[in-house]
Amino acid sequence: MCIKITEYYPELSIILAFLGIIASVIMAFVYQRRKDLRLWFIAYINVTIGVVISAVNDILAPGGIGHEISRLFFIIGAITLFVAVFKEYFKTFKKKDSNTLKVRSKITAAVVITPALIITISLEVLIITFCLVSAIMSFRIYFKKKTVTHAFLGICLSTVLSALIFTVIERLGFEEMRLFALGMDIIFFNMLLVTAIVVLLDQKLIIAQSEKLYMKDKYSHDLGNIFHTISMAYELISMPSSKESLQDEMDILIKKKINEASDLVKFIRNL
Numbered sequence: 001m002c003i004k005i006t007e008y009y010p011e012l013s014i015i016l017a018f019l020g021i022i023a024s025v026i027m028a029f030v031y032q033r034r035k036d037l038r039l040w041f042i043a044y045i046n047v048t049i050g051v052v053i054s055a056v057n058d059i060l061a062p063g064g065i066g067h068e069i070s071r072l073f074f075i076i077g078a079i080t081l082f083v084a085v086f087k088e089y090f091k092t093f094k095k096k097d098s099n100t101l102k103v104r105s106k107i108t109a110a111v112v113i114t115p116a117l118i119i120t121i122s123l124e125v126l127i128i129t130f131c132l133v134s135a136i137m138s139f140r141i142y143f144k145k146k147t148v149t150h151a152f153l154g155i156c157l158s159t160v161l162s163a164l165i166f167t168v169i170e171r172l173g174f175e176e177m178r179l180f181a182l183g184m185d186i187i188f189f190n191m192l193l194v195t196a197i198v199v200l201l202d203q204k205l206i207i208a209q210s211e212k213l214y215m216k217d218k219y220s221h222d223l224g225n226i227f228h229t230i231s232m233a234y235e236l237i238s239m240p241s242s243k244e245s246l247q248d249e250m251d252i253l254i255k256k257k258i259n260e261a262s263d264l265v266k267f268i269r270n271l
Contacts, residue, residue, distance in 0.1 A: 010062075012182070013055035019189040020048035026196040030203050037199070039084030044196070046077035051189070078130040085153070089137040092144055125168065131161045152198045156191040159184050226261045230254050 024044045031041040050073030057066025138154035141147065163184035170177040 010055070010058045012186070013051070013058040016185065016189045017048075017052045017055040019193050020044075020051045023189075023193040023196040024048040026193070026200055030196070030199050033203055033207075037084075039080050039087075040199070043077045043081035043084065044192070046073045046080060047192070050074045050077065075127050075130075078127045078134075081157075082130040082134045085134045085137045085141070089141055092141055128161060128164045128168070131157045131164070135161060147202070149195070149199050149202050152191065152195040156188065156195045159188040159191050163188055223261055226257045230257050230261075 024041075027037070027041050027044045031037055050070040053066050053073065054070040057064050057070070135154045135157035138150045138157060142150040142154060163181050166177045166181035166184060170181060
């Protein structure tokens, strides 16, 4: 979603391509552990390919067709990210019965209308539409689920949305918008990288929480076994036929198990 203007800056294009590559590498690492982020990963790859093609074009053939090719990858990335956010949005806010049917009918209508939109409006305006809707859905998901990744994704989409709007205004004859578009372009790719890092950290947090839950379950199971052992020991002691030596042995066992139970409770509290 990098914005190309009439004056080219190869150094800036290289920096943006570098940021995009790092972001995609981080997202690829996250995707290895979280297959549910497949569409996010595909979107990152397409945006990175687009900005790399754009950078190569700026270096080797400024003004060439590379920018038009890169825009195709940007719009594929925008559509892919829109689909990813929409799927999660639908799962988060879906309603039953008639409301669900209404949403599905709207999706069907959108699928039918989209080809016409691609033909009748520019790529920039189409990407703006997808980014605007995706940003709104991302922020709504964040407010509903309190997931930091969606907050950063919403900010990321908002920056590229601003960059695209500045570019469209510039093409209408307002040349002073050029620097604003460049600035938002830089912010966008930095946010793209930051969002990938946040997703990576969120993944590590999920793993840590899963391990903590596993340990709690394990300790709770061990605690149950200890209580069962103590209960059996008390039953043996309370039997009239039990010998004194057995009672002493069970008494020692009960004290030992009580200490073990106390330690386990401390471990569970610390988790």
